[in-house]
Amino acid sequence: MARSNVSVQSGGIDGATTYLADNPTPxxxxxxxxETGDGMFAALERLSGVVDPDSRVILLGQENDIGLYRKLIEMGLSDYFTGQVGAEQLLGAIESIFAQADATESGRVIACIGTRGGAGSSSVAANLAHSLGQQFEEQVILIDLDMSFGTAAMALNLQQRQSLADALAQPSRLDDVLMERFMLKYDDHLSVVAAPVTLGANEDINLESFEILLNLVRQMxxxxxxxxxxxxxxxxSEVLLHADEVVVVxxxxxxxxxxxxxxxxxxxSKRGVGAPTRLAFNRVGNSRKTELTAKDFESTIGESPVVTIPFDPVLFGTAINNxxxxxxxxxxxxxxxxxxxLANIVSARSPVAAAAKKSMLSLFKGTN
Ligand SMILES: Nc1ncnc2c1ncn2[C@@H]1O[C@H](COP(=O)(O)OP(=O)(O)OP(=O)(O)O)[C@@H](O)[C@H]1O
Ligand SMILES: [Mg+2]
Structure with a gap:
């Protein structure tokens, strides 16, 4: 615990909720x-609204009940203790939580899919990838999985020699050095793995090969x-089931x-509790008089759009041409x-941290 900063606040779950509403999550x-029973679950629900999805939560409660324990772990709590908890016990739990976290610390996978052809999912994927790189100053890899008609490299004016098909053809040889050869650099943050430029590649991607590739790029x-x-x-559908985030455009x-x-x-419905599927409206205003509304979607599928991207052919057309x-x-x-x-939402990072980083950067760069 030598490198840990510990701070203690009073007030139980609601105290934590109030505190974390204005402060970054540890x-x-x-x-x-x-609290027990429904009261405790309601309080935990409120807490989950302000806790960063990446942080771990241990609960010390009253009820000693294995069913309750299972339910809490399913909710995403890392551990649950009742009664007198010794320091050794708590340290053991912390150690195992962070041992797991280190082993799995890898890039967040965000899949973008359109409901119909041309809905704009490729435009959303590319612009989202760019925004993630800019806002969080992190490496982002955009992978174009449209083997026949992919446009990611073209949209970013990148000259490609190799494609995703070449990378997937030799899964056993793939490592980070080889993978670099299949990646096209757009800027300091964004790289692209392009789809083939000609027709004829197998659209039916081999899942085992793709998994190897994905595990590799997640480390990069x-x-x-x-x-x-x-x-x-x-x-x-397999890729969508396992992505950390799905954005349905x-x-x-x-x-x-x-x-x-x-x-x-x-x-x-098949994705886990911690694996959200989001709805994004695109091209809104294209046909104002006949368009449905967020309410129509909410009442039919129980989801409202997290973002509404306007129809702006000049902006999108200029971007493509440039x-x-x-x-x-x-x-x-x-x-x-x-x-x-959208980038902030799918990043699962606290916007507080991003904003703070930005304002510090602006001090150095003299920009906003
Ligand atoms: N909000 C928008 N306003 C205006 N034009 C847009 C908008 N979003 C996307 N477009 C344009 O619509 C066209 C199709 O977009 P895009 O290729 O992103 O769709 P897609 O869903 O990926 O299509 P596909 O089904 O072929 O994969 C592109 O020319 C793009 O520039
Ligand atoms: Mg597309």
Whole structure:
């Protein structure tokens, strides 16, 4: 514990909730409560709204009940103790929590899929990847999984020699040095693994090879953004089931609503509690008079969009023609704000930390 900073506050779960609403979450939160039953669960629910998803929580409670223990662990708590807890016991729990965390510390995988062709999922994937790199100053790898019609490299004006198909062809040889050869650098933060430029590659991606590749790139970058094709192959649903985040990009009309419902019914319910599936509206305003609303989606699939990206053909068209991201064409636009918002949401990092980092940087750079 020599490198740990420990701070103690009073007030139980609600005290922690109030405190953490205005303060960044520590890596480990140990909360003691005298509440039980529904009252305790309601308090934990409130707490989960302010705790960073990356931090670990140990609960010291009253009830000694294995069913309750299981339920709490399922909710995402790291451990639960009752009665008199000795220092040794607590230290043992902390040690094992962080041993696991170190072993699995790897990039967050965010998959973007459109409900219908052309909904804009590739545009969202690329701009989201760019925003993640800019806001968090981290390495981001964008992988174009649209083997036949991928556009990621073209949209960023990157000259490619090799593609994802080449990388997947030799899974046993893949390591970080070889992987670098398949990655195209866009800027200091963003790299792209491009799809093949010609037709003929196998669209049916081998899951075992892809898993090897994914595990590798997750060690190389803090965020891995997957641009999913508009296909419903077995590998597509498998990748969606296992990604840390899924962003379903849709246009608010009837056909998209039907397909969004299918995707949420098939995928979202099978993903774990800590693995969100988000809805993103795109091209909103394209056909104002006939568009459905967020309410229509909410009432049909129980999901509202976390972002609403306006229809802006000039901005998107200019970006494509320049081989740039929209933030480079018009930094102040609503579209860019929405991409930044989405990046914050899927990052699972506290915006407090990002904002603080930004303002410190601005001191050094003399910019905002
Ligand atoms: N909000 C928007 N406003 C205007 N044009 C947009 C918007 N979003 C995307 N586009 C444009 O729509 C076209 C299709 O976008 P994109 O390729 O991202 O869709 P997709 O869902 O990935 O399509 P596919 O089904 O082929 O994979 C592109 O020309 C893109 O520039
Ligand atoms: Mg696409």
């Amino acid at each position: 890596n480990l939160l140990i909360v003691q409560t005298t 970058a803090a965020f891995v953004v997957l641009d999913m094709p508009h296909l419903w192959h077995n590998w597509v 849709t246009y608010p009309d009837l056909a998209n609503l039907r397909d969004a419902k299918n995707i949420f019914d098939t995928v979202a 081989g740039e991201m929209v933030a480079q064409v018009n930094k102040g636009s609503k579209t860019v704000q929405e991409f930044d918002k």
